[in-house]
Amino acid sequence: MTRGVRSVILSAAMTTSEQNFDQLRHQPRVLLGPGPSNLHPRVFQAMSSPVLGYLDPDFLVIMDDTMVLLRRLFQTENEMTITLPGTGMAGMEAAICNVVEPGDEVIVGIHGFFGQRMAEIVERHGGKAIRVEVEFGQVVRADQIESALKSNPKAKMVAVVHGETSSGIGQPLEQIGQLVRQQDKLFLVDTVCSLGGADIPVDRYLIDICYSGGQKCIGGPAGISCITLNDRAMRVIESRSRPVDTWYLDLLLIRKYWFADRVYHHTAPGPLLFALREALRLIEEEGLHDRFARHQQCGDLLKTGLTDLGLELFGDPANRLPMLTCVMIPGGVDDAAVRQRLLRGYGIEIVGGFGPLKGKAWRIGLMGYGCSERNVHYLIAALREILAR
């Protein structure tokens, strides 16, 4: 190493020396957006557990634990129930790209932004997306899927989003699941927004592939996702004519790491896995149905509170999600100013609308640990003060 190099680096550092990066000391937030949600203290604690090698015997037990806990959460007996080393969007891509080969047709039920994204990912991987699209704020009807299945007998899969984070609407699944199974297709459901906050019994609903993110109703950190696939889905993936184009999310390679072979694929994100496992333990302790009921009660309380403030809720009243509420911004009220006041004055995050609702609606999340009556009352009180000015 020459002196010359060192002085170059020092002088480069000097030019940016005004940026002296301090220790992080931001204030805690009350996170009432579409995720990430607040973390239970025990989840933080688990995240800081000692680091383990990715083949350490204790680490392998933690992976096995997590699979059992995830199966209970997905209400499935699927052996292939694992985490993925990426966010919920990695789950979406893995679920699609492992199934879709060039030319394959996939029927995508679209009732918002994330359904659109599914269709885009199908096309990225050379598939043909057959879009069954409904008005924003509505749900895809079973008869629409039925007729799409009739018109496209070669379709390999039907994909829908359960909780549309963009509209606050929950897609009914049971009837579609039966239709898809009758035609011997695969049924893929996105539950990034809703798993852990609503009853989605994967096996009973005849869902073949289901994924979610860590940071919403599950109450874990962002950056890790989970996925479950039944044998029908795995057989389709095993019989591909060529490997998946995406190496990082190749489920057959990842499976070799999670099961008997323990073949290295990636260095597992230990802290995220430890944290997710603790979040799953908290779900176990609460009980699935008590947890779903808590999300429903808090969601209802929020909707009542917003209506009492004179605000109008968005979308099909029969299918509003408990964990994500989309509410219209009253005329004359400045979207960004209100959200900034909530954040700076009250430490509360809510977020703006998406797509057709940009600037016209707010999206309010009640997810996991952050889903509490206390948070609802605080938000309603804050909104009342701000809107009264």
Next chain:
Amino acid sequence: MTRGVRSVILSAAMTTSEQNFDQLRHQPRVLLGPGPSNLHPRVFQAMSSPVLGYLDPDFLVIMDDTMVLLRRLFQTENEMTITLPGTGMAGMEAAICNVVEPGDEVIVGIHGFFGQRMAEIVERHGGKAIRVEVEFGQVVRADQIESALKSNPKAKMVAVVHGETSSGIGQPLEQIGQLVRQQDKLFLVDTVCSLGGADIPVDRYLIDICYSGGQKCIGGPAGISCITLNDRAMRVIESRSRPVDTWYLDLLLIRKYWFADRVYHHTAPGPLLFALREALRLIEEEGLHDRFARHQQCGDLLKTGLTDLGLELFGDPANRLPMLTCVMIPGGVDDAAVRQRLLRGYGIEIVGGFGPLKGKAWRIGLMGYGCSERNVHYLIAALREILAR
């Protein structure tokens, strides 16, 4: 919700009730494998900072900070210097798949397992990998790359691994960088193993694309990676004839989130970003060259200690990495038994050999916070005790 569903779930839980998952209480390890490495207490502390929304003003500042700190670490002025929401292998795939279009030729210098993997990923994305392969334990020679460039004038990129975690050998880069630039190709370098522990001045070495993982010499957590691309590389990506097949790692979409537009792509893994930022602050405080010197000194001390024990080091002596040492297992010594004794008796993790060295060598890492003379002395003492039995 019917009573029937609830009882089904309760009975499903009963069948696995023997698995009562306790709080995590595993013992700390001295991690001397190929990563993850031990984390500095301040990195744990930062990882547990309050959760922030992915568009929170404070979060955007943390992203901006991280970019500045990463540029200093990569020794680059590249604007496009960001983290990716996945492990080092996500960095590898992003670096390749964003450049490679079907039919594109990429010259891959292969001196171990990770070079092989690069070639495989090129092919997954429809490219043609032109393999320049050398014996395991050696490095790719500049004249080999020169002749490959001559024979394959249409090649779009040359890719090599700097620190081969599988062999403990470091690939010289400077001369290859010049050859590649002379032919106006892109030069891609994997520094997953080595960035933060060895001097790799990206701009001065004429590297166009460079990535690393969080959990090795950078001293951050696993699950997040970082990548830098110069304008030459970004222009190639911007002028693709069609979008990348992999949506999750599409750098043009991810760029829109990191820069002015701040368009949602994924929910950033907050805790990992907070932790990485703190690891980068620790690097700043130590100083790049003092840090490189520490890795070199500890690596040398380890190699001396192993040699004094009568063990033989693997690979080209001129190019052994400081942060990862590959050492042959003496005849008659049981690989797995020694590693288990190290782990159970001393809390030390080292790992076994890869590919041709499976069962024949150990790989010992000294990375980031775990790279200390104390750890070297402890390991040598433990090995001396175990091998004397």
